[in-house]
Amino acid sequence: MPNDNVKPIPGSEILSEEAPPYTPLEGKTVLLGITGGIAAYKAADYSKKIRALGTRVIPVMTKHATEFVSPITFAALTGEKMYTDLFCVEGAETIPHIELARSADLFLVLPATANIIAKAANGLADDFLSTLLLAFSGPVLFSPSMNPAMYAHPATQANIERLKTLGYRVIEPEIGETACGDQGKGRLPEWSVVREAILKATTPQTLRGMNVLVSAGPTREYLDPVRYISNRSSGVMGYAMAMVAFRRGARVTLVSGPASIPHPPGIEICPVETAGEMEDIIGKLSQDAHVIIMTAAVADYTPAVRADRKIKKNTPELRLDLVRTNDILSQLVKSRKGRQIIVGFCAETQDLKAQAIKKIRLKGADLLIANDVSQPDAGFDVPNNRVLIVSADGDVEALPLLHKEEVGERVWDRIQDLLLQDTC
Ligand code: CTP
Numbered sequence: 001m002p003n004d005n006v007k008p009i010p011g012s013e014i015l016s017e018e019a020p021p022y023t024p025l026e027g028k029t030v031l032l033g034i035t036g037g038i039a040a041y042k043a044a045d046y047s048k049k050i051r052a053l054g055t056r057v058i059p060v061m062t063k064h065a066t067e068f069v070s071p072i073t074f075a076a077l078t079g080e081k082m083y084t085d086l087f088c089v090e091g092a093e094t095i096p097h098i099e100l101a102r103s104a105d106l107f108l109v110l111p112a113t114a115n116i117i118a119k120a121a122n123g124l125a126d127d128f129l130s131t132l133l134l135a136f137s138g139p140v141l142f143s144p145s146m147n148p149a150m151y152a153h154p155a156t157q158a159n160i161e162r163l164k165t166l167g168y169r170v171i172e173p174e175i176g177e178t179a180c181g182d183q184g185k186g187r188l189p190e191w192s193v194v195r196e197a198i199l200k201a202t203t204p205q206t207l208r209g210m211n212v213l214v215s216a217g218p219t220r221e222y223l224d225p226v227r228y229i230s231n232r233s234s235g236v237m238g239y240a241m242a243m244v245a246f247r248r249g250a251r252v253t254l255v256s257g258p259a260s261i262p263h264p265p266g267i268e269i270c271p272v273e274t275a276g277e278m279e280d281i282i283g284k285l286s287q288d289a290h291v292i293i294m295t296a297a298v299a300d301y302t303p304a305v306r307a308d309r310k311i312k313k314n315t316p317e318l319r320l321d322l323v324r325t326n327d328i329l330s331q332l333v334k335s336r337k338g339r340q341i342i343v344g345f346c347a348e349t350q351d352l353k354a355q356a357i358k359k360i361r362l363k364g365a366d367l368l369i370a371n372d373v374s375q376p377d378a379g380f381d382v383p384n385n386r387v388l389i390v391s392a393d394g395d396v397e398a399l400p401l402l403h404k405e406e407v408g409e410r411v412w413d414r415i416q417d418l419l420l421q422d423t424c
Helices: 040-052 071-078 096-103 114-121 128-135 148-152 154-165 191-202 236-247 275-288 328-334 352-363 404-423
Strands: 029-034 056-061 106-112 140-144 174-177 183-187 211-216 221-224 227-229 251-256 268-271 291-294 301-303 322-324 341-348 367-372 387-391 396-398
Touching (some): 029 040, 029 071, 029 096, 040 071, 040 191, 056 128, 096 128, 106 128, 106 191, 114 128, 114 140, 140 154, 140 191, 148 183, 191 236, 211 236, 211 275, 221 301, 227 301, 236 251, 236 404, 251 275, 275 328, 291 328, 328 341, 341 352, 341 404, 352 387, 352 396, 367 404, 387 404
Parallel strands (some): 029 056, 029 106, 106 140, 211 251, 211 291, 251 268, 291 341, 341 367
Antiparallel strands (some): 221 227, 367 387, 387 396
8 A cells, every 4th residue: 555655766856847737628619608697707707717728718798797797807807809799799800690609619608597598498589699599509508597486487497498408408506595695506506517517518429328437536444433544545536537438428437435526527426435345336336337447546455353442542552453355456357247448547656667567467457557656746635647558468658747637538548449449
């Protein structure tokens, strides 16, 4: 198990470098439709965050929205000309709504009021934003936000259902206190939820029809009811593997050891604590999985005895007897179902490449992703990772320092190559 006091491998300091920002929407254009709700102020903040994903954000406001937030705010935050109505666009050479509708990869309406939802559900086009919606043929995401009574109204609910049947996507609002002080469903979701919906809507669904099982996080091996042995795994890399698969259209189940990371929307989570619990649940869930990713840092040893009561300090010394846990990855390889793809991860503090090649041969996985956890800028507790992708034939691809979600994308690209080879 990794140790807290790991020292950098001599000479490895030269690897320290800044990871480039994670910009999965590089080269894309998002139309941001802002309608007249109090959450319009949050759209200002989100517009900046969407832009940070690498995309151009073109804001389009309804007249009512401009009463909540000034158009200048959006123009400044997005660096774009502001569009508010059909006939008044400075310097336009072509019909602006058609031109905008052609150029965008996604149309996000946030906040979406009951009014715009009703109009879009019925194909009404009486202002610039609703006209643009009709002219747009790409993916559209509505993020409703309104007073809970308005949201719960049968007319609004029927309109939302109608939007879905028309092929529009709807981000479910959150339950809580809305801006008007009422409690209920109607709050604009947190940025992490909106971010995932945007990434899902703009990612080609190359894993549609695939069942993916991912394990993540540490395990806890209990000595008594209050103490356990564990490790520094945060779970972030495993969650990133799960989220990338979900964005690409897979059905994803995540078996997670204790991790303080928000639940990724759309992914089924099975929480576990011990290596034994992880082994049991993965054994069951692996039956239907096309791809299994063992990102979890499973404990190799567990106390031989788990005391029923708290161990008291009434002896000068305490020795622990530990017994080996089963190696889940090796078991999965031995009982492989058909042509399942099985991927392991390993964390090392020395001889990364040699250890990884030895491990993939020993365990028989299709790919092993190895990272050097002695580096301060990669691995535990940081958003970035620098990994080697080792294949079963001993081929090694070294990736530079990258955001963990980008590492996830690169690893999934390699898994998809293996899936393609299988179908050829
Ligand atoms: N693994 C597993 N079951 C275990 C231990 C590890 O399935 N009981 C899996 C991990 O999820 C990972 C891979 O094996 O995908 C490599 O884990 P790692 O801890 O690096 O290797 P170990 O086999 O535990 O070897 P060591 O700790 O001696 O380096």
